Amino acid sequence: MLHLNKGASAALIVGLLSSTAAFADQRVLNYYADYDAIPLAAMEALIADFEAANPDIDVVLQNFDHEGYKTAIRNFLTTDAPDLANWYAGNRMAPFVESGQFMDVSDVWADNGLNESLGSALASMTIDGKQWGIPYTYYQWGIYYNKDAYAAVGAEVPTTWDEFVANCEKFAAAGIDCLTTGTSALWPGAGIFDYLDLRTNGYEYHMDLTSGKIAWTDEGVRNTFAEWAKVQPYITANHAAIDWQDAAALLVQGKAANYVMGNFAVGVFKQGGMTNDNLGFMPFPTINPDVARAEEAPTDTIHIPSGATNVEDAKTFLAFIASADAQTKLNAAIGQLPINSGSTVAADDPFISAGFELLSTTPGGIAQFFDRDAPAEMAKIGMEGFQEFMVLPENLDAILERLEAARQRIYN
Amino acid sequence: MFPRPIEKSSPAVRTLYKVALPVALLLWLFPLLGVALTSLRPASDLAMGNYFGIPSSIAFSNYADVFNNSPIGQYILNSFKVTIPTVIGTLVLSCMTGFALGIYRFRGNIIVFFLFVAGNFVPFQILMVPVRDLTYNLGLYNTTGGLALFHIAFQTGFCTLFMRNFIAALPRELIEAARVEGVAEWRIFWYIVLPLMRPAIAALSVLVFTFIWNDFFWATVLTTSASTQPVTAGLSSLNGQWIAAWHLVSAGSIVAALPPVLMFFLMQKHFIAGLTLGAVK
Amino acid sequence: MATTETPNRSWWHRNQQTLTPLLFLAPGLLMFAVYVVWPIFSSFRLSLYDYDGLGRKVWLGLANYRELFADRAFKTSLKNNVIWLVLYMLAVPAGLAIAIFLNQTVRGIRIYKSLFFFPFVISQVVVGLMFAWFYAPNFGLLYKLIEMVTGKGIAVLADPHLATYGIIAAGLWPQIAYCMILDLTGLNNVAPDQIEAARLDGAKGLKMLWYVILPQLRPATFIAVVVTVIGALRSFDLVSIMTNGGPFGSTRVLSYYMYEQALSEYGYRMGYGAAIAVVLFGIMMIFISGFIWKMVRDERGAR
The missing domain is CATH 3.40.190.10 (Periplasmic binding protein-like II)
Known part of the structure; x- marks a missing residue:
């Protein structure tokens, strides 16, 4: 009609x-x-x-x-x-x-x-x-990377966080942003936080944190930020003023090597000219080998x-x-x-198959993404804190205290 | 005249002035020119990093793209559907209120007048939640009509200020003479006052048109979908989709800016008369 | 007028001087009361509740206001509003300077005047997009210029210390144009004989401007100040288009923060939003009452 x-x-x-x-x-x-x-x-x-x-x-x-x-x-x-x-x-x-x-x-x-x-x-x-x-429907998150950039600096695709951080030195020496993101709309930064926290403290801890049961000043949260601080200098400098698609362009152009993103970004990478030959996907590297692997997959x-x-x-x-x-x-x-x-999923799409494999074998649990797991208000304040940390890491204490004050207000 | 007319200065100063004018204008309109040029640049130039060099070709196709691949045509139509009823409604109401306040001396006249004046200065945010609820309860949320209705009410404040001052400055003898003749009050309004208000009506229609066309806040608060959003709100959501496609953003911006700009250049005299009301004694 | 009218009609006839203004005022006043006056009171009431637009309104008393005082984002917004107010005032002298520059009678000057004015006609949404493009990291014109001069570009909107100033600069562009046109009209109406008399007394340049011209420009300056204050406090569109209040809330102003709290994706605290709006309204009231007081005085003087 x-x-x-x-x-x-x-x-x-x-x-x-x-x-x-x-x-x-x-x-x-x-x-x-x-x-x-x-x-x-x-x-x-x-x-x-x-x-x-x-x-x-x-x-x-x-x-x-x-x-x-x-x-x-x-x-x-x-x-x-x-x-x-x-x-x-x-x-x-x-x-x-x-x-x-x-x-x-x-x-x-x-x-x-x-x-x-x-x-x-x-x-x-x-x-x-x-x-x-x-x-x-849902889709996986993880790290999308430029294979050419890896080849150019002679870096191996990492499986642990230490390897990932070590690679960053190499990328920096070649003038390539090791990790890119565009946080103008705030949420892309939360993807990085979620994975760091899932890998450092595990699914249960992350869920307790987003549902307000754990203080933001807790030792575990600090550990997560300590891991983040290791890559902070290698993140695209002006991320606060660019959108996620702008950052995707940096990856396409080889000016950036890695991007923590959801699978929907594949379309943008391919529009920019990447193919299955030079676009890679890896699960977020292991930080604490003792926590079960958990993934992020927002569900509609x-x-x-x-x-x-x-x-x-x-x-x-x-x-x-x-x-x-x-x-x-x-x-x-x-x-x-x-x-x-x-x-069933299409076997000829490496990103879809990788995601299906990744999510159907997840032992730890599946998170929804920070702005869906945490209440809307907490999500906003939290994501602003993540963005601030990536710009001004020295403000960490003030940021965590602010988030903690917000937690005490919002969840009561 | 101040400053001293340039004709009375030395030839050197005069030449300097004539050079300074276009240079100053160029600097002044720099952002605008940049956007206008970008809107004609082919996407391939931007992809190759040719942002400011000579365009490899003039791409009018950007404009075609904007119209074909986005609802901007619908947005513009919506803008007209909000703007035109608002201009008409506001003028009808404010001619009447202006007449009432400008001609008659009654108790509370000045209080009502300053109520309208003060309403103009109110920050929109204090109206936001109640107006949104009201519009929703009237069943007009996310309609151009609901948006126009609010605009009519709000702009009536500003236009009453204008109309009342204009009418109060009309020669009172005209009205007194008509009353002596026994002409009914509404006929005085219709046959004597209204024809004299033509310049004020022209000035206000141009001004209100521009204000409403350019409104973004209320468009965001009261409309949500492509079938109702005016072009300002539409452009803002297109900006979210056209990330890194500055040739499209630029072309869209120019298209959105065009109607009020045309209105201004066509009706400049009225526009400035309206805007500078009260700037001279 | 025939004499065979009903008594009703003659009652109307006797009272039409009183009734006509009431009837003429009624529709406009009604609309204005419903859409402008009543919502102000309604917002005041709402600011005392906790309300998310879904559930029931919960009475809070002054708790929203108490929370405001401890809210860092609110303080940032308030501080930015002050910066906006102060810097926006630059539009008044800048507009005057351009007006003086353009107040000549050379050929084509009318076109120049219109072109200088025309940023004001453009929607703030478009102005915001233009400046966002101008400031854009990596390829923006300003970024490139700075990179050319210093070797390292500055992404104005990514820097929490610069972003607000970048937005204000965008806002000043049309605002200066507005002030300019007010002053141009004012300059046109400065009494020529007074200027000549002052010239004979040897006054010129700044002295002339200060003692002769500015006093006569007072009505234009008054309006310029009024519209600039209102413009500064209404700074919603540019913030929303250029930064959405970011990076990390550093460019928020009250008008934007209110919207964010009450109606954005992460908001729906309508009571808290209303409390912010009440504060903004209070600030505006300080100025409004000043303006109105002056206008009422002028009005009384005129009668």
Whole structure:
């Protein structure tokens, strides 16, 4: 119904005249989402499949601008709730769960055996022992690197943090930024912090920290920053004024060697002219060999608002989206990873396969990313602190005290 | 005249002045010229680091790209959908309030007048949350109409100040004479005062058009999607997508700036008359 | 006017002098009351609550304000607002200087005047983008120029000590243009006989400016100061476009911080945001009451 041309409207009139009865049984399922162009097309294809399998359900997707959606959801949940709505896993959904805006969908999980098939995301979808939505995609984070830059200075791809830091000397001597980032929008810096903390203190500690149970002045946090200080001099100097895409350009041009990023950046690297031959991916190196390897994989989710009118069909839709086939198809189209363990990924994309391998074998746990694991306010203050530390590392004590003061206020 | 007219100076000073003028202008408009040039530079130049050299070709295609690959056409349409109703609504309301405050002496006249004046100076942020809630409750959140409605109300304050002073300066004899003739008050407004207000209406329509076109804050607060956002807010979100594509950002900026700039150059006299109201005794 | 009118009509007739202004004022005043006056009070009330736009409003009393006093980001914003106010005032003399420079009658001067003025017509969003490009690290024009002179470029917006000044410079550009046009109009209306008389007395240059011209430019200067103060306190657009308050909050101003707290991705503390807005309103009130007081005095003098 998006494109009503003459033929279609004629058909519509004929349809209205002849078969009103056929339409009367159709139940509408309103779905609010915030897809960019490519995921939108992928989801529309999936909805078509769903409608074909369930001819009596008509899914009406209303797509919002990605940024505007974050504001809009707070309004529509209370005033004109759809039957389905996009959001994120982890602490990011906590405000909506706690204020009773999302519906408990534990039965969908139980009835469809999702506790096993979506097991890797179970923890991040659970609050108070119940599940509040269905995850349909995620993507790995790690270090993307320029193979040519490594070859130029004769450095080996590191597996431990000490090797990584030692390489930085070599890159610096050649005038190459060992580690690049663009923190104009703050969040890229949090990726570095998350991994340093996961590798130094482990998943449990990191989760306790982001959920406010550990003081920011704790010894463990200081240890994390001590590791960060080792590479701080080798980070791109003006990162605070550039966006993540600008930093990606530095990696493409060989002016930078390593970049802690999410897999979505591959598209940007390749647009800049990199290929599978000179773009590399490595898991974040080991810092403390005694902690289990944990990874970062932000998960996107679909929820049923408490104000939904067609709950029954909404649950049918969630079960469909959770299925292995649906997740395979959707993620193949958008170049991300399915969560359902029965799904498959394209074997010819080295980054997708590496990510699938990395996440499905993670012993430690999967973090959502700092701005989803920590409450929004803490996330903002924290990420500002990370950015400040990368510019002015001597301010560390003041930064940690500030974060600790914020923690005591925000989590109480 | 101050300073002393340059014609009375020595030829050397005169020549110096005539050289200094274009040089000063060039320096003054430096950022603008840079952006204008970048908007015509092919993307390949930027990729190769040729930011300031001679462009390898003139790429009008940047402008075509901006229109074809982004919703900027829709944004501009939205800007018109907000700006034009605001100009009309504001002028209608402020002609009336200006008439009421400029012609009649009643108790509270000056208080109402200064209420309007003071409202102009209020920081937007103190209105933000309530106005957003109000717009939402009216069902007008994320619509051009909701945005225009707020603008009408707020700009009425500024325009009342202008209109009232303009009307108060009209010769009172005209109105007194009409009253003696027994002309109804609303007819005085319609047939006598309104025709005399034409210059004020022209000045204010140009000014309000520019203010509203350039508004960014309220556009961000009251609209969220590409189908409703005016071009200022749209440009800001495009800037997020066009990172490192300065040829597109530049072309988009120029397109967004064009309507008020055209308005200014076409209606310069009215524009400056409106802006400098009160700058002379 | 026929005499066969209903008594109703003649009642209207007798009272139309009183009723007309009320009817004419009503729509405008109503809109203004609903969208401007009432929200001010509403924000004051909201600043005493904890409210995230979702749950219930929780009464806090003055706790939001107490928190403000300990909030480092608030102090930074306040400090930056003071810097903005002080430096923005440069627009007044700078505008006057350009106005004097341009106040000649050589050929083509009108075009020059319009072109000098025209930064003011451009949206602040576009001005912000232009200067962001001008300052951009690695390829920005200013960065390159500094690199050429000193050998090492400076990324103005990446440096927490410089970024605010960089944004203010961008803001001054249109503001100077505005002040210039006010002064040009003012200069046009300076009484020529007074200038001639002063010239005969031997006054010229700065002395003439100070004793003869400036006193006559007072109305223009007054408006220039008013619009500059308001412009400085409303500095939202440029901060939002150029730095989003960063690096690490060093370029925040109250207007931006309020928005950030109340409505941004990481915000939704509407009560706290309202408290910031109330403080900003208070600062503005100091200036507003000064301006209004002067305007009321002029008004009384005119009657």
